[in-house]
Amino acid sequence: MEFGAIALALMAAFTGAALYINLVEHPARRGLLDGEMLAQWQASYPRAYRMQASLAVGGFFFGLLAAYWAGKALFVTGALFSIANWVVTYRFIMPVNRQLTAADPDTADAATRALLEKWNLLHAIRTGLGLLAVICFFAAL
Template sequence: MEFTAIALAVMAAFTGVALYINLVEHPARRALLGGEGLAQWQQSYPRARWLQASLALAGFFFGILALFWAGGALNLTGALFSIANWVFTYKFVMPVNRVLLDTDPDAADDATLVLLEKWNMLHGVRTGLGFAAVVSFFAALP
């Protein structure tokens, strides 16, 4: 079994989901009025969190299996980019998430919209980490 190919497929799915959020879902959220954008984010976030978290963890897991099975620094690099999503999210994205989750959509103001934009930029970093994992695993294929 080729664990590098599985890690590549998993992280390609992660990156596709993350890119969709950045390029499709968030721009659609911007068109909503007042606190409706925040309310949409609050509905979407719990579902997306588990999907993306599990994909990033699976990418790391299969990347480590590929490292032990086939070796190669690129498998290690891909695994580290995969798990970096967890580290980055915990350190930088979660504080923003907590504020957005705790904000009442009826009380949303311009600062809330700025925070949603900051969230999207931070999420873009996660998309980039996923893409870096994809490139690493692709380059590691035999």
């Protein structure tokens, strides 16, 4: 299989998972009480993090391989959008993640809910970066 197609598949999976979180999982959490909402996020986050982190790294790696073999700049651009997810996560989302991970569901309140909403908005940036990577990889193919 061609490296570009692998990069596209990985980032399509990443983007689909990210979009699912933004449009399905997080809105479903909104129907829960503050503490339940936080507890659900705390249970879901480690699994989603591992899955999405590996997909983003894979998209970056295979995007660079595709750029090397095909000589197309769009593969490099897609790879950069893929790895930009790590940058955005560590620079902007991780401080929120640490607060939410350390929070106690028994004492969660409206401020906790607001922090979860902020997290969802920040996560939407990741969804957008994934979509941009998919568009680049698709166009390069």
